[in-house]
Amino acid sequence: MWWYIGRRALQAIPVVLGATLLIYAMVFLQPGDPIKALFGEKPVNETIRASIAAQYNLDDPFLIQWLKYLGNALTGDFGLTYAQQPVSQVIGDAFPVTLKLAVMALIIESVLGVAAGFYAGLRKGKLFDSTMLIVSLLVIAVPIFVFGFLMQLIFGVKLGWAPITVGGDASIKNLMLPAIVLGLVSFAYILRLTRTSVVENLTADHVRTARAKGLSDRSVNSRHVLRNSMIPVVTYLGADLGTLMAGAIVTEGIFNVPGIGNLAFRAINRGEGSTVVSIVTLMVLIYVVMSLVVDLLYAWLDPRIRYA
């Protein structure tokens, strides 16, 4: 077991290296000169230009830039943004906000998705099931920003139940509406997944045997149907936390949440290599850790799976 975790951690090293290299290459190939962009309309001052280029290693060949970044990152120095703030500090401010938002979305979507999916599966073909099918298809089909603006308009502007934008105060109360919007699409997927899995498990042989033992519907459903149906859902949820964090970019934009999505968006626009790479590497690490957590959860849910 510990050996397994250790091996998975070792596997993360080439993944992270590859990811940083890939992202560095993309930022490097991005058209336009970031220094020119910094000067905006004003004429470029060559001495300042040279000093900025030296500070950010912009004149070095691509591989050297990457290696220098890696070397510094190993000592905990992720460089400075063009506004001369340490990248680690900028990310440190934005990351907890996005993490909070994503975890809230994850909780909302999984509780509602599993509950609705479970009930729809039990009542297959009935009104609730059909309604949920239409709802989930609608949610999956309509782009997320449409729901974002719509809910902002209804709950923020018209009803005034939630703040229109989050801004500086990222409290749980203020993040509620963005979290619901963020979790909507995954809610639909979890609902479908749970429903399919429940329908399949309801006809499983061991469920029939459980009924033959004299168990009531209630205990059959909770002990034998629900738990067995959770295995595919858990896989999805684990991968979803990463997707939620990366996907928060749209929702954060709509509700002006000072999170990592907003930060990444601005950094990409400015061609701020070190910031972009650091954010993406963090995301990759989250993915790696989450997939390990999913695998361990799997073993906990399903005793047939043992890692060696």
Next chain:
Amino acid sequence: MTTPVLQIKDLQVAFRAGKKLIPAVRGASLVVYPGQTVAIVGESGSGKSTTAHAIIDLLPGTGVVTGGEILFEGKNVAGAKKGEILALRGSSIGLVPQDPMTNLNPLWRVGAQIKEALVANGVAKGKDADRRVVELLEEAGLPDAERRARQFPHEYSGGMRQRALIAMGLAARPKLLIADEPTSALDVTVQKQILDHLDSLTDELGVAVLLITHDLGLAAERADHLVVMYKGQVVESGPARQILQDPRHPYTQRLVSSAPSLASQRLSSERARVEVREQAVQTAAEIAEEVATHADEFGVGQATVVEAKNLTKDFTLPGGRPGSSSAFRAVDDVSFTLARGTTTAIVGESGSGKSTVARMVLGLLDATSGTVEFDGVDITTLSGKKQQLALRRQMQPVFQNPYASLDPLYSIYRSIEEPLRTHGIGNDKEREARIRDLLDKVSLPAAVMRRYPNELSGGQRQRVAIARALALEPEVVVLDEAVSALDVLVQAQILKLLNDLQGELGLSYLFITHDLAVVRQIADNVLVMQNGGIVESASVSTVFDSPREEYTRRLLDAIPGGSIPLGA
């Protein structure tokens, strides 16, 4: 007169498909008295399992009882309220289901699953229930029950799981136990142990048993009273021996004459076999002569078509620590020969290594050591794709599960055509003619060509698989459990077909099976395998009449119905 535990009167069960009702059981009646064992016998689709499930209101999907009465201790439970049925399940009527592999929840400890039954029926709670679980498992014949109760189903073998399911079915001491094909997924020797145990246990407890089975021999051996079902109706019922010795209904007569467990006792099946062999050997000799005179054919045309010498196969199992591993010897020093036009059967229980041998003979798996010679050529030394193709052409497999061995997205035509196309034989027109001919050989109408596997029955699919194997006119066909998944009557048909084809085409068969019962009808020589090695190798008559080894004798004893004298 005592009241019966269970009386079914003119039961009608149907499945709803859209607005239509498709009948599955059409007027079934039977009576079970306290302590009695009654068996329902029939092929799949005869409605025997549906009848059983109707009793405890566990019909699958859209099934509904549309008529008749199910009287449990005199009270009609057909269409009873949910609560009443729930009160009966477990405490009054127990169920031992068919497939031990799928009937235990893989996520819960076995003990917990038995405890559920105790708690739900109010027999015991908490610590008392835990103790009772261990007693029940011991009673079901599971050694080391206390430790076993804490294990998960995947740590159990098939036989152990079935014992756990028996413990579960009897946990609340029901008056009636429905045993739905309780051993059809198990090896014969395990089957015998389990049934013996179930017999003595139900005797001791005075539990009435309704046994559902497709095996007439097994039913006759275990039950006092037989009920034969066919197409949803009871066609015959009566005392077991009477039915076996003097079957009245034509369907029962067919069952009695073709059930392999019974047929294996008959010398006539061996005499019929000898005639087939004589014809096959003669045809095969002609083919061999042709092979010998044509230099471009594969092989040299000798009388021994396949010879395995000291075959050994080791598998490496990964260990718990990095870098550690252990070797597992699946096949240990196996040698045998297959003469042209004859059948050699490899018999053994699951895990004996018989399928691994088949895969090595086919060249689908490399041997760790030892050689396989096909017509004098060592197949491990074959170089290049061309020679390997030439070998594949001469040796074709038919596998156990006809549901899995045909591509569901390929039409029957395409499935049979594929080998012809791979080997570049004929043009479109010639291939079509060949496929028609092949379908005719396996007794399928040519119209089947345009259909897909899911539109065919299991027996029809197996015929298609045989046609596909014969498409390339091979000399050897490796039949890996080719009839094991089929109903008795279909099994008998396929065995007859294989015999006919062997006589006509001079084929040589390597017949892998776990079921000694079918061997007498098809094989000339028998290899008995156990734990990877050969324990006995002899002709069919020697193995059946005077087996040398204790293990072979055990296998023979385990054939159900072997001890029952037959009429006619």
